Amino acid sequence: MSDVESPAYVPGHGLLKGRAAVITAAAGAGIGGATARRFLEEGARVLISDAHARRLKESAEALTEEFGAASVASLPCDVTDEDQVQALFDTALGLHGGLDIVVNNAGLGGTSDLVDMTDEQWSKVLDVTLNGTFRCMRAALRLLKERGGGGVVVNNASVVGWRAQAGQAHYAAAKAGVMALTRCAAIEAAAYGVRVNAVSPSLAMHPHLVKVTTPELLEELTAREAYGRYAEPWEVANVIVFLASGYSSYLTGEVVSVSSQHA
Secondary structure, three states: OOOOOOOOOOOOOOOOOOOOOEOOOOOOOOHHHHHHHHHOOOOOOEEEOOOOOOHHHHHHHHHHHHHHOOOEEEEEEEOHHHHHHHHHHHHHHHHOOOOEEEEEOOOOOOOOOHHOOHHHHHHHHHHHHHHHHHHHHHHHHHHHHHHOOEEEEEOOHHHHHHOOOOOHHHHHHHHHHHHHHHHHHHHHHHHHEEEEEEEEOOOOOOHHHHHHOOHHHHHHHHHOOOOOEEOHHHHHHHHHHHHEEEEEEEEOEEEEEEEOOOO
């Protein structure tokens, strides 16, 4: 184990000033919530969504109190429902008259050995994590193409899409699919000036993860990291900010590992 501590929080530098963004699964203390906060700190206006309406309302109220109602909007969205996905992007267009950035963060995990996994377990994880990303990307790219091009899409993948982990066949397959989807969409979207990339985190600690993961597994996963510690959600969000900003203007079709565990 390393003695390296988490670094100090990095203040905003206006990297996304004036940009309008949609962020899925952005309620709570995980990567989505951290990304919404970082975007606001960087000057963006955000429309946050989540399937959990109560948590979304609480998150939106907290962000509104800090950053103002002009910068924060929210809409519940289950990414497995095409009508709700379309309503999310229609709302973004109505609120801001356009769209600049989409962060597809929604995903669903679980643990089951393949021999015990049911069709329902497999399909549920794939539908949220892979199909949900597809639905949101399709809606976003249609909107961005129709407006004449430009914009950024950032997907949330996982190191499990590269490396094996027992009990994670459904989640790994979904995240590997997100990586492939990112690369293919990037080639298509380049024709109208849209960049599509993904982040690939490993272990970003937040309260919900603690509830659904055993202490033994958390210790094992933490020990795999080069720094011997888990990532803070905002450290992953910082990479998403980079990918959404002009600093990555020539970067598309890439999956950026926010971890030492590329494979």
